[in-house]
Amino acid sequence: MTKISVTGTKKDLKNVIDKLHQLEVLDIRHYEGELSTGSPFKSSEAVSELLVDIRSLKSKLPEPNQKTGEKPEYQDLGDTVKKLNKRVEELEEEKSEIKKDISSIKDQKKFFSKLKGTGLKIEELEGTETLSVFIGEIDEQKFQQNTSSDAYQICNGEKASVIFYKNDVEEFENNIREARNKEYNLIETEFEGEVEEVISSIESLRKQLKQQLKSKDQQLQEISDKWSGLLKTKESELDEEIQKAEAPIKFASTENSFIAEGWVPSEKMPKLEEELAKVTKGKIHVQEEDTEEEPPVKHNNNKLVKPFEDFTDLIAVPRYNEIDPSFMLLLTFPLFFGLMIGDVGYGLTSALVFLAGIKYVPEASDMFKALLWTSAATVIFGLIYGEMFGFQIYESPFYRADYWTEIFYIALGIGVAHINIGLLFGAYNEYVNHGLMEAIYAKISWIILEIAAVAGYLIYTSIGSTPGTAVIMGLGIPAIAMIYKGEGMEGIVEIPSLLSNIISYLRLFGVCMAAYTLAGTANAIAAPALTSGTILGITAGILILIGAHTMLTFIKIMEGAIQGIRLHYVEMFGWFYEGGGKKYAPFGAKNS
Amino acid sequence: MAVDGLVAIGAAIAISVTALATAWAQAKIGSAGIGALAEDDGLFGKVFLLAVIPETMVIFGLVVALVVTGFI
Numbered sequence: 247m248t249k250i251s252v253t254g255t256k257k258d259l260k261n262v263i264d265k266l267h268q269l270e271v272l273d274i275r276h277y278e279g280e281l282s283t284g285s286p287f288k289s290s291e292a293v294s295e296l297l298v299d300i301r302s303l304k305s306k307l308p309e310p311n312q313k314t315g316e317k318p319e320y321q322d323l324g325d326t327v328k329k330l331n332k333r334v335e336e337l338e339e340e341k342s343e344i345k346k347d348i349s350s351i352k353d354q355k356k357f358f359s360k361l362k363g364t365g366l367k368i369e370e371l372e373g374t375e376t377l378s379v380f381i382g383e384i385d386e387q388k389f390q391q392n393t394s395s396d397a398y399q400i401c402n403g404e405k406a407s408v409i410f411y412k413n414d415v416e417e418f419e420n421n422i423r424e425a426r427n428k429e430y431n432l433i434e435t436e437f438e439g440e441v442e443e444v445i446s447s448i449e450s451l452r453k454q455l456k457q458q459l460k461s462k463d464q465q466l467q468e469i470s471d472k473w474s475g476l477l478k479t480k481e482s483e484l485d486e487e488i489q490k491a492e493a494p495i496k497f498a499s500t501e502n503s504f505i506a507e508g509w510v511p512s513e514k515m516p517k518l519e520e521e522l523a524k525v526t527k528g529k530i531h532v533q534e535e536d537t538e539e540e541p542p543v544k545h546n547n548n549k550l551v552k553p554f555e556d557f558t559d560l561i562a563v564p565r566y567n568e569i570d571p572s573f574m575l576l577l578t579f580p581l582f583f584g585l586m587i588g589d590v591g592y593g594l595t596s597a598l599v600f601l602a603g604i605k606y607v608p609e610a611s612d613m614f615k616a617l618l619w620t621s622a623a624t625v626i627f628g629l630i631y632g633e634m635f636g637f638q639i640y641e642s643p644f645y646r647a648d649y650w651t652e653i654f655y656i657a658l659g660i661g662v663a664h665i666n667i668g669l670l671f672g673a674y675n676e677y678v679n680h681g682l683m684e685a686i687y688a689k690i691s692w693i694i695l696e697i698a699a700v701a702g703y704l705i706y707t708s709i710g711s712t713p714g715t716a717v718i719m720g721l722g723i724p725a726i727a728m729i730y731k732g733e734g735m736e737g738i739v740e741i742p743s744l745l746s747n748i749i750s751y752l753r754l755f756g757v758c759m760a761a762y763t764l765a766g767t768a769n770a771i772a773a774p775a776l777t778s779g780t781i782l783g784i785t786a787g788i789l790i791l792i793g794a795h796t797m798l799t800f801i802k803i804m805e806g807a808i809q810g811i812r813l814h815y816v817e818m819f820g821w822f823y824e825g826g827g828k829k830y831a832p833f834g835a836k837n838s
Numbered sequence: 839m840a841v842d843g844l845v846a847i848g849a850a851i852a853i854s855v856t857a858l859a860t861a862w863a864q865a866k867i868g869s870a871g872i873g874a875l876a877e878d879d880g881l882f883g884k885v886f887l888l889a890v891i892p893e894t895m896v897i898f899g900l901v902v903a904l905v906v907t908g909f910i
Contacts, residue, residue, distance in 0.1 A: 559883075560882060560883040560886070561883040561884075561887065562883065650909075651909070651910070654904075654909075654910060746894060746898075749894075749897060749898065749901060750894045750897055752897050752900065752901055753893070753897050756897060756900050808890065809893075812886075812887075812890040812893070815883075815886070815887055815890075816887060816890060816891060
């Protein structure tokens with residue numbers, strides 16, 4: 247990466263910006279100097295206003311159904327978008343009115359349905375000056391026992407009763423209160439007549455409203471089908487235009503000239519210079535700048551490693567002078583995944599899931615491509631274990647159920663190797679950034695500590711306690727002193743985590759065992775049905791197998807991916823990876 | 839492998855208590871993490887990192903269980 251400054255005349259500003267946008271190589275930085283910075287092109291305000299309108303319209307429209315071939319005609323885009331926006335807003339408002347009406351008559355219907363069978367008219371429920379009305383659920387027997395007067399009448403409906411009573415008799419109110427279970431308030435309605443009639447009127451009104459709602463939705467859909475395509479292209483065009491119009495904000499500006507600063511990959515600099523000279527007829531000056539600033543980072547990996555870069559960036563973008571651990575993910579992430587899940591069947595089904603991911607979630611397609619490697623590894627380990635969906639497919643010399651103890655130690659061994667590779671990477675990073683001694687103090691010291699522990703243990707148990715202790719002390723104490731010198735107190739506090747990180751790799755063994763057992767359990771559940779001998783039983787057995795193994799595919803993808811990736815993020819990267827670099831985002835590139 | 843009753847109970851305690859501890863820690867970290875993610879999607883990597891750290895506890899539980907049952 248080289249930091250450059252581009253100086254040219256204001257006359258050429260637009261051409262230069264257009265060219266830079268097209269070339270997609272310069273990561274423009276804000277000018278930080280004594281000169282004042284430029285102002286956006288005049289068009290920018292109008293363009294951003296139009297863009298806001300288009301985005302708001304897009305957000306309100308439903309997804310377009312089909313792509314219509316016809317191109318919508320319009321004269322002034324801004325005007326058209328404003329009109330469409332207004333129309334859509336009107337439709338939305340009408341829709342919400344209708345929805346409100348529908349919910350109100352739903353309440354009415356619910357209420358009046360309770361009174362079905364009373365044979366009453368709606369008008370009667372309101373009562374008169376001398377007659378009060380109770381609507382609700384009531385313990386009729388209790389009420390009748392308590393009441394001595396007979397100046398009342400009870401009408402029973404399907405779910406509620408109505409009591410008419412003279413309001414000059416005092417006992418009614420009291421007795422109703424004592425015997426009632428629930429009281430309903432009379433809901434107002436525009437309809438008149440008997441309860442049944444009202445209900446059917448409400449029902450037909452509801453149908454009518456639903457129809458209206460549907461027609462409004464239809465109209466919105468039509469607008470969307472017709473305009474969405476155009477809006478989408480215009481949105482990206484305008485977005486580009488705004489980027490260009492606002493670029494001068496980052497430039498230094500004088501009366502007649504401008505200066506742009508930014509980072510460009512060193513090998514692309516000559517081409518940039520040449521192209522800019524072409525559009526300005528030579529009236530441009532490109533100059534390398536000396537700077538202390540840390541350059542932005544662009545992953546430099548081959549095609550195989552590329553999909554794994556997203557997994558690295560998920561934690562942190564690497565710094566400029568730091569090993570990019572993406573290739574480590576390619577080497578060991580699929581290995582861990584395969585070792586844990588190891589089953590030909592799940593390798594294939596998980597590949598299907600990832601292929602679907604590539605197709606339907608294009609923005610994460612790189613991650614799914616990386617995950618396809620894990621499927622391949624799962625198939626390979628499936629062949630090694632001789633397993634397919636939990637069934638033994640052939641007499642494998644390494645059928646995992648016979649080798650749990652070995653897998654346990656293999657997991658530990660992988661842990662030791664993985665963490666030491668991490669330490670070596672760390673040593674390299676320290677060497678590049680702080681020199682050899684720092685690399686030895688901060689990272690190699692840990693390896694010496696490990697050697698002290700292992701050698702000490704071996705000598706202690708085979709030769710004797712005195713030489714053993716001597717080795718542990720002799721190597722261990724200097725190693726700890728070096729750690730203290732290299733990483734300070736923090737390093738000393740971290741010492742136990744060396745052991746805990748290695749033990750953490752036993753999850754490879756744990757998940758391996760769980761994966762084997764889960765598949766076996768699914769098969770065991772289906773076995774009685776499959777061996778029942780009846781067609782129904784066998785069908786049921788097959789259905790159980792399909793359902794269980796589909797579910798297990800997702801469980802295993804989750805377990806394999808999470809456990810596999812975290813062993814990198816937490817256990818391994820912790821020993822060397824700093825991250826915190828700034829990603830190279832060239833002006834004009836899609837995702838910048 | 840035949841395992842004595844008390845040993846089996848010991849192994850069960852080792853696994854279950856560490857599993858509960860992991861679950862409790864992950865529940866707390868997870869809910870705080872979701873809160874952070876609602877503010878800023880870019881934190882996913884860091885939240886993921888924090889959320890998986892307590893998992894190691896249950897692996898320790900597994901190791902202890904395997905040791906007391908004589909597996910290793």
